[in-house]
Amino acid sequence: MNKAFEDFLGWTCANEWGSEETQKKTLNNGVTLSIWDSGVLEVTPSKPGKKDIVLSCAVHGNETAPIEICRDIINDIITEKQTVVHRTLFLIANPASINKGERFVEENMNRLFSGAHGNGKAHNKERERAAKIEQYVRRFYETAPEGERERLHYDLHTAIRDSKREKFAVYPFTHGKSYNKHQLQFLLACGVDTVLLNQAPTTTFSYFSVNEFNAHAFTVELGKVRPFGKNDRSKFAASEQTLRRLISEDSVDFGEFDPNKHFIFKEAQTINRMNEDFELNFADDVANFTSFDKGDLLARDGDKNLYALHDGEHIIFPNANVALGQRALLTVVRVPTESLELE
């Protein structure tokens, strides 16, 4: 076996900004593996089911649990321990940032999608890679068999801070389209009972798939950032098992929808850092989903004070060190699950 199929993650990291060496092989079980680039593996069963599934990890290189999960699923597919019935595209998005052990090399890749990689005068390898990844996703969805199909994309992450709600997903802005009950059930089976509803377009990877391909796509936060080998994989077992079921079963029954089992939050504010002189008004160890009340000071940006606008406004992804113009804090408020328009 050649190196890429023997150790896909290792080969990917050895070719950190890409490889033009495309490779293909068909397994004894009829599944065809096609490597389009480093970190880009298309898995095609001989008679593909109706789902086209994108599983991405390492958009941020230090978020290792999702990388370990994808690595293990890929290895099991290659060794035929894991069956696959639906076309699946695995994307290890930013291998150079894995090698560096950091969130990114030069620029946060998860702010470069939907063409943002071409904005302004900046050129860097992360921008080139984001542009290529967009093309791979397009190629994957657009080369699906004819007929009615379901496009899915789960972009797997872990968060920098502790979180009062361990696992949560970001539901990208749907432009008014209904939210999908079955997707909430899938997330729940992954152990993700908490969902944040974005209220506007973003330049994240998951929004790209929602907006350009009408996919059901989510940023999924599975736990906290830790180095390779330091993840307690038992905490990720439900997520990994559910992803394995998703790719290997024709259709997975996640049971009756019970609104009480889902905790839905709506974006209240996105606070972008606009000045060098920016600070958060709470400590670095304050966890995601800590609640503030209306009028509480959340941050100072230059000479502007930024306050909570509601009682029960929860903070998510606080980070004072982001580049100018980027999100330094998201705040959300709880909404009843029953208030959602669900399909």
Ligand SMILES: O=C(O)CCC(=O)N[C@@H](CCC(=O)O)C(=O)O
């Ligand atoms: O913990 C943090 O501060 C960041 C974790 C992370 O990478 N989150 C994603 C969320 C993307 C989204 O809003 O859909 C990110 O910031 O890119």
Ligand SMILES: [Zn+2]
């Ligand atoms: Zn991330």
